[in-house]
Amino acid sequence: MARADPRTWRRLGVAVLAGGLVLAGCAAPAAAGVAAVASTVPDGATGELPSTAALPAATVLTDRDGTPVAYLDEQYRIPVPYSRISSAMVAAIVDVEDRRFFDESGVDPVGTLRALVTDAAGGAVQGGSTITQQYVKNWLVDVADRDDPAAQQDDRADTPARKVREAVLAQRLAHSQSKQDVLAGYLDTVAFSGSVYGVEAAARSWFGTDAAHLTVPQAALLAGTVNNPTLFDPFRHPQAATDRRNTVIAAMRDAGSITPAQAADATAAPLGVRAAGPLVPGHNCYGATDGAGFLCEYAVAQLERAGFTEQQLDTGGYTIRTTLDPAATASAQQAVDANVPRTQDGVANTLALLRPGHDDRQILAMVANRRPGTDAAAGDTTRDLVAAPSNVFGAGSTFKIFTTAAALEAGTVGYDSTLPDPPSACFPGVGSACYPVGNDGTSYPDPISLPDALATSPNTAFVGLEEWTGTDKVVDMARRLGLRDTLASNAAGGTPDPSSPDPRIAEPQSQFYAGLPSFTLGVSPVSTLEMGNVAATLQSDGVWCAPDAVLSVTDRDGAAVPLARPACEQAVAPGIAHTLSAGLGGDTVTGTSAAAARAAGWTRPMIGKTGTTNTSESVAFVGGTGGADGVAGSSMVFADGPDPAEICPGTPVHLGNCGHGAFGGTVAAPPFLAAVAPLLDGRPDVPLPGPDPAYLQARSG
Structure with a gap:
């Protein structure tokens, strides 16, 4: 007979000693047993006990009605308590994995000793693990050490030290939590095939049900998979998965959990999984439902500004109820897709709709013909097209809103004023050169009334008005009415870089354009969302509120999480907002969007202003209707390709x-117009406010 390697004898000795201590720990009173076993493990080697409160859980974003629209996660997991797991699932996992689970102390001493001795002697790797021990191992690998590959390797190592560590933690866990909580924790932690973690996520993604309603064949399939998620993957290896499921069903029958007749029916049932594979939601806003991606991204950014970290959102299991209005989003998405197809080369169509108000500014829809994502051929974009100042060509004459508001406030013009409007003119520019400006055509009257100028948009009238009022005041008015992030960006639409020698890159727009007469012609990068908020500010009696995408946040236990929000501000006097709104009321009646309004059958009173850049690389419309209880927004179509x-x-x-x-x-x-019209069906018209008497006449200049 060959003599055994001395190292094998040493491993056996350690294994028998450790196993004996485990046996002693199981036989002794709980506290003494745990202490005895733990004394064989180096200090700090056991770690914290598993806890469902610390499980990485998917955060769900819903629309305003509570329907999920996106998920954020590192691991797609939705923890549920024992009370929300079907009795079939409980029976299936216990009967096939650990039939003595409800009676043991967390460790199977005989199985553990056999596994330790066999492994140490170099035999086939043995299991010997209870559900509690499996819970500990899964917790260490997939939760505690998920970001530490070296530690994960130790967690999987077939060594006596690892098995003793698991046994120690399992006994501590068994004596600190109820059997029901341990079993629920195990089922919440375990990995299933398809990058799915936990029984609730598996029930949803595999069968389209939930853990509370899993049937016997469904539960048996899931219980069988945990033994080897790759080998028993029902989507890739349906026959192996079927055989394994039937083994679980037989175990349930033999344990008395189901009758022979129920077992026969379950064995004859098809696998019943989704034909196209598990339906696993995307792990970020790129996987949002159609029309929700940009609002999802804005909501995440809003939460991060409020103090949430990316990891908190990806693992916290929050429910974020957004302001997304499903009807408004569907209508807006249909409108932009009909106008500019998703894959149309080089042309983006963005649209943002908001609800005006004096206390908040809820975003109803943020859409584009593009979708957030990485497949450019399918029309995806990684740019924040709607919220960021992504329209680098500008919003054209819509910026004349800011010139008018600043002039009304400064008293350089009144509602009843007329403006000089020559076909062309050269205005003071930078340095000694003048800034040449011409109108688009020669049909404009000279002079022109302020309401007619707002409706028909002559350039020379507004550049002159900007000069009289002060470009710095116009730029500041743009910020106050809504262009907060836009004017904080540089003239390329990015973050200012003070180290750059180019002022377009180094300076924020608020500084760069403060002395440039071109500002009123809308030549600077701009955000569609913020331009829509300008209209909402005017409809809200001059009250600016930050665009808001989040109605509420609750944690995984359903408790409300407070969210810091910027305070609303009285950006301009109500009289200025009313007077300017009255002046903007002619655009869809006699102005630059009148033909579009007639074609759409639009007859409601509304504020509106169009914009077109000099070479038509960008066109825009800003509008709103229904007053403070209505809808405001902006539509921009611009070149977005190389x-x-x-x-x-x-x-x-x-x-x-x-x-x-x-x-x-x-x-x-x-x-x-196409997006907003259906949202107002059945609602009465809301007339626009008339001009405030205090702003009918110029007061200076």
């Missing part, structure tokens, strides 16, 4: 060299 060019109207809207390109009234206003 080779920007003139935007041409048509079906579809496209890039080209059409000679006389798109206008805000022809391309940007139609999707806005």
